[in-house]
Amino acid sequence: MKESKDLYESQKLAIGYWIVAICLFGAQLVFGLIISYQYIQPEFLHKFLNFSICRLLHINSMILWLLFGFIGGIYWFLPLETEREVVGIFLGKIAFIVLTAAVSIVVLVFLLVQIGKGEMLTLWLVTEGREYIEAPRWADIGIVAVFSIIFFNVFASIWKAKKLKGILWVLIVDLLAIIGFYIAGMFFSPNISVDQFWWWWVVHLWVEATWEVLVGVLVGWVLMAVLGTSRKIVEGWLYLEVFLIFGTGILGLGHHYFWIGAPEYWLGIGGFFSALEPLPLVAMIVHAVYDAGVHRLKTINKPAFFWIVAQAFGNFIGAGVWGFMHTLPQINLYSHGTQLTAAHGHLAFFGAYVNTNLALIYTALQRIRLHEGSILDGTLWKWVFIGLNLAMLGITAPLTVAGFTQTFVERAVGGSTWQAYIDAQSHPWFKESMIWRMGFGIMFFVCYVLLVADLLTIGKTKATHQQ
Amino acid sequence: MKFGWLEITLFSIVLVVVISAIFVRGKNWLEPGFWGVFAIVSSLVMFSILWLLTFDTLKKISFGSARVPSPTVINHKIGFEYDPDKKRYMPTIGEEELFFGKKWSEQEATQLLTKGKLVIQSRNCMDCHTLLGNGAYFAPDLTKSWLDPKWQTMIQPMIGVATKEETMAKWLQNPEYYGTWQRRMPNLKLTEEEAKAVVGYLKFMSAIDTNGFPDHFGKSPAIF
Numbered sequence: 177m178k179e180s181k182d183l184y185e186s187q188k189l190a191i192g193y194w195i196v197a198i199c200l201f202g203a204q205l206v207f208g209l210i211i212s213y214q215y216i217q218p219e220f221l222h223k224f225l226n227f228s229i230c231r232l233l234h235i236n237s238m239i240l241w242l243l244f245g246f247i248g249g250i251y252w253f254l255p256l257e258t259e260r261e262v263v264g265i266f267l268g269k270i271a272f273i274v275l276t277a278a279v280s281i282v283v284l285v286f287l288l289v290q291i292g293k294g295e296m297l298t299l300w301l302v303t304e305g306r307e308y309i310e311a312p313r314w315a316d317i318g319i320v321a322v323f324s325i326i327f328f329n330v331f332a333s334i335w336k337a338k339k340l341k342g343i344l345w346v347l348i349v350d351l352l353a354i355i356g357f358y359i360a361g362m363f364f365s366p367n368i369s370v371d372q373f374w375w376w377w378v379v380h381l382w383v384e385a386t387w388e389v390l391v392g393v394l395v396g397w398v399l400m401a402v403l404g405t406s407r408k409i410v411e412g413w414l415y416l417e418v419f420l421i422f423g424t425g426i427l428g429l430g431h432h433y434f435w436i437g438a439p440e441y442w443l444g445i446g447g448f449f450s451a452l453e454p455l456p457l458v459a460m461i462v463h464a465v466y467d468a469g470v471h472r473l474k475t476i477n478k479p480a481f482f483w484i485v486a487q488a489f490g491n492f493i494g495a496g497v498w499g500f501m502h503t504l505p506q507i508n509l510y511s512h513g514t515q516l517t518a519a520h521g522h523l524a525f526f527g528a529y530v531n532t533n534l535a536l537i538y539t540a541l542q543r544i545r546l547h548e549g550s551i552l553d554g555t556l557w558k559w560v561f562i563g564l565n566l567a568m569l570g571i572t573a574p575l576t577v578a579g580f581t582q583t584f585v586e587r588a589v590g591g592s593t594w595q596a597y598i599d600a601q602s603h604p605w606f607k608e609s610m611i612w613r614m615g616f617g618i619m620f621f622v623c624y625v626l627l628v629a630d631l632l633t634i635g636k637t638k639a640t641h642q643q
Numbered sequence: 644m645k646f647g648w649l650e651i652t653l654f655s656i657v658l659v660v661v662i663s664a665i666f667v668r669g670k671n672w673l674e675p676g677f678w679g680v681f682a683i684v685s686s687l688v689m690f691s692i693l694w695l696l697t698f699d700t701l702k703k704i705s706f707g708s709a710r711v712p713s714p715t716v717i718n719h720k721i722g723f724e725y726d727p728d729k730k731r732y733m734p735t736i737g738e739e740e741l742f743f744g745k746k747w748s749e750q751e752a753t754q755l756l757t758k759g760k761l762v763i764q765s766r767n768c769m770d771c772h773t774l775l776g777n778g779a780y781f782a783p784d785l786t787k788s789w790l791d792p793k794w795q796t797m798i799q800p801m802i803g804v805a806t807k808e809e810t811m812a813k814w815l816q817n818p819e820y821y822g823t824w825q826r827r828m829p830n831l832k833l834t835e836e837e838a839k840a841v842v843g844y845l846k847f848m849s850a851i852d853t854n855g856f857p858d859h860f861g862k863s864p865a866i867f
């Protein structure tokens with residue numbers, strides 16, 4: 177067994193980030209189960225923990241744990257890339273503690289205070305009431321401050337090591353863009369069209385542009401670590417991916433500007449560029465399959481390898497296929513804001529970002545628990561892998577059916593009124609879908625528990641293959 | 644902006660290809676650097692165009708523009724009608740009508756809407772409802788809620804007040820009491836002033852030109 181003292185300080189910090197991430201993942205799922213049960217039994221926790229509160233906790237803890245996981249990935253690989261300890265690691269550790277404390281306070285306020293009076297003070301202290309970025313303003317400023325410290329860690333380390341090129345160069349620019357776009361979501365406007373215009377800058381330009389590039393970097397590192405892919409190959413593909421992701425995703429932003437009051441040219445621009453957004457995702461599949469083939473599926477880390485392949489396909493299917501399904505304006509006019517959107521949201525976030533994080537953590541576990549060159553493998557991770565993927569398909573398939581019901585009954589036929597909404601929600605296709613979703617949600621949660629068990633034990637048991 | 648979407652789209656693509664082509668001359672396409680050039684150029688070009696479009700859009704969606712009306716629109720009758728030229732539904736802004744029994748000056752109306760927006764955010768409305776189609780899917784879309792026939796067919800008789808705006812304000816202060824189906828909206832402790840501000844906001848929002856979304860709102864022969 178390798179002693180943990182062989183790790184860089186930065187890598188120990190990464191483990192801290194991943195522990196918090198996995199805990200928040202659990203919280204996300206608990207709140208997801210509550211809100212999916214409220215679809216079936218609306219009186220459940222009514223008045224105490226309304227749907228709105230549990231839902232905002234569900235999606236905010238998701239964003240946070242994915243970010244924690246990515247930051248962990250950066251701290252894990254950075255010293256390996258720069259071949260030195262991270263500069264300002266002490267500051268980095270303080271940032272981690274501050275960030276975790278701030279997240280805990282925000283969660284407590286969401287749970288206990290929930291809402292406030294209709295004044296600016298509420299937006300500063302309790303909630304901003306904007307989906308995904310409900311966190312109050314003080315926390316926003318804190319998050320930007322902490323991210324700036326992390327950025328400093330990354331930049332200073334790369335600078336000192338004189339390695340500002342290739343993959344690291346992409347990472348630096350992308351981190352700056354991630355911080356910059358977050359700031360676009362920090363303003364109040366009484367004009368809801370202006371509000372939504374900037375809100376989508378954060379949401380879309382994060383998940384469909386900057387986060388995609390970030391996972392491009394992280395996946396590249398994982399491929400090099402578990403398959404031994406050459407740096408030149410990874411760099412070439414990464415540049416191609418950046419070209420395609422930013423080339424289509426930046427103006428693809430327009431697919432959210434169809435109906436918020438923005439001018440008509442967005443129908444064409446948004447429809448055209450977002451329809452091309454699956455291109456980089458195809459490139460990513462080709463990349464992963466090509467690398468796996470070149471190395472004849474020989475890997476030192478079975479779970480990480482499987483999650484990275486699942487990531488390539490999940491990203492393409494969840495974001496590419498399910499996204500394309502409703503991205504043209506003539507379809508989106510009727511599917512906008514239905515469960516089809518939720519189906520796509522689940523499949524895309526899971527496929528692209530959950531999978532990346534799991535691959536990162538397994539990659540690290542190999543290094544933490546095994547000797548150089550031993551193969552990380554076991555039995556439990558296989559069940560977890562199959563279970564989580566099946567459960568996610570089981571969640572999104574009924575949501576897709578429910579979404580079609582709404583598109584048809586509520587929007588196309590019913591004209592989207594209050595009564596049309598009720599009619600669609602009371603339709604048997606919709607109601608049955610909610611039950612199926614709940615069932616697979618429970619399965620997902622069980623697999624999550626097994627995942628935690630596997631993360632705690634894999635590599636420690638006899639089932640591990642040693643060379 | 645004088646150009647249509649197709650011109651902008653073709654222009655940005657041609658720009659990326661031409662500039663990149665200049666910089667990659669002599670480079671082998673199998674070298675990473677070849678694609679590095681494309682990555683940098685496409686990011687810069689697309690982002691610059693997004694900024695230009697952002698300035699243009701922000702101008703066209705400011706209060707009082709053709710697409711997003713001035714707050715004083717709450718002093719008018721509002722409708723949602725099929726426009727035969729545009730081949731889609733458009734909000735119509737008709738003759739003056741009193742709103743909560745009075746005509747609102749520009750300043751008063753702006754204050755009311757600012758309050759309304761703050762109330763909407765402070766109560767997390769968008770974590771159950773959608774506004775302009777964005778938000779959560781546990782409750783109906785509120786984009787054109789002001790025009791929803793249900794206020795007059797079902798809620799007004801239940802509450803028994805004279806106008807639609809009073810009906811909405813009363814209902815919003817006690818939605819659990821006047822339930823409409825098995826999912827009940829929780830009581831979010833809106834004061835009377837806050838409820839009025841929200842109703843003002845809903846009326847204003849129904850007058851935004853949303854390119855026809857939601858199609859034929861309130862006009863379905865199948866559902867009232």
Ligand code: HEM
Pocket residue numbers: 307383384431450451453454491495496498499500501502503504508511512513514517520521522524525528776777778
């Ligand atoms: C990993 C990448 C992606 C993630 C994580 C993602 C996630 C999401 C989420 C969560 C929403 C709902 C936003 C809300 O709450 O209102 C959404 C909306 C949408 N996404 Fe994606 N998405 C991704 C990529 C894509 C791609 C590549 C496309 C197009 C090909 C696409 C098309 C759309 C469209 C059209 C909507 C609007 C749906 C509506 O009108 O209600 N997405 N996405």
Ligand code: HEM
Pocket residue numbers: 205208209211212231234235238517518519521522525526530571613614616617618620621778779780781
């Ligand atoms: C136990 C499993 C889960 C259950 C039961 C569940 C349930 C739900 C429910 C009921 C909603 C509210 C949708 C609405 O407004 O009608 C929701 C939203 C959402 N969930 Fe989950 N969820 C689960 C796991 C996940 C996972 C693993 C992810 C991604 C990593 C995820 C991402 C999201 C997103 C992005 C939204 C917002 C969708 C949108 O606005 O379109 N959920 N979830």
Ligand SMILES: [Fe+2]
Pocket residue numbers: 380384428429431432
């Ligand atoms: Fe998008």
